[in-house]
């Protein structure tokens with residue numbers, strides 16, 4: 001077990017500055033929970049699993065946290081329990097964020113669709129699946145086991161370490177699934193890779209019994225496209241250190257206000273940890 005401190009790095013300034021990825025397979029996964037004493041435990045900061053020791057060490061240095069070896073023979077050889085509930089990422093294209101609906105039955109995958117047509121490879125692909133059009137209705141049917149559950153997968157790089165490979169985050173959150181359609185639209189409008197922020201946030205709500213409960217859920221925020229000539233302020237702490245940096249950042253935010261993510265979500269400055 002090793003303990004790593006956060007380190008300061010710099011952001012790519014243009015799409016051309018993003019290194020090519022030789023291997024499209026993810027080098028690690030971002031997870032918001034783990035099993036503890038045979039029970040699922042929600043975490044307040046990101047847990048990264050990876051088969052690569054270099055990825056474990058690099059992410060621990062970037063985000064802070066501790067590297068552990070896991071008793072696993074699969075892809076999850078190491079885990080990093082990071083100190084970070086928020087991480088700045090790069091998403092290359094709208095296709096890197098996918099939302100699918102799946103219902104598992106005794107025979108396996110019984111219903112696999114995108115909400116309107118089947119995606120399954122059993123001959124039904126492309127034909128109408130019969131799911132309701134509205135997100136709320138789909139969610140209500142899934143809650144009582146009458147409809148498929150949503151799966152959102154995001155493939156991304158770390159903004160500060162874009163060359164070490166791509167990471168995968170998967171979520172069953174209906175809120176996230178609804179929000180990412182705006183982000184895909186924003187990515188599609190620019191046609192450029194973009195900075196996003198992946199957060200774990202505590203949300204409070206009333207459950208079906210009317211009881212107020214709190215849980216962690218993932219949030220994706222669109223920050224800004226990686227545009228050539230982007231007036232990038234030199235931001236390298238958790239706050240904007242100088243007035244010049246703050247002024248430059250406000251200019252960036254104004255320039256890309258029309259690309260904001262879900263309503264009410266404000267872009268936030270990219271910071272090094």
Ligand SMILES: [Zn+2]
Nearest residue numbers: 113115129131
């Ligand atoms: Zn369907």
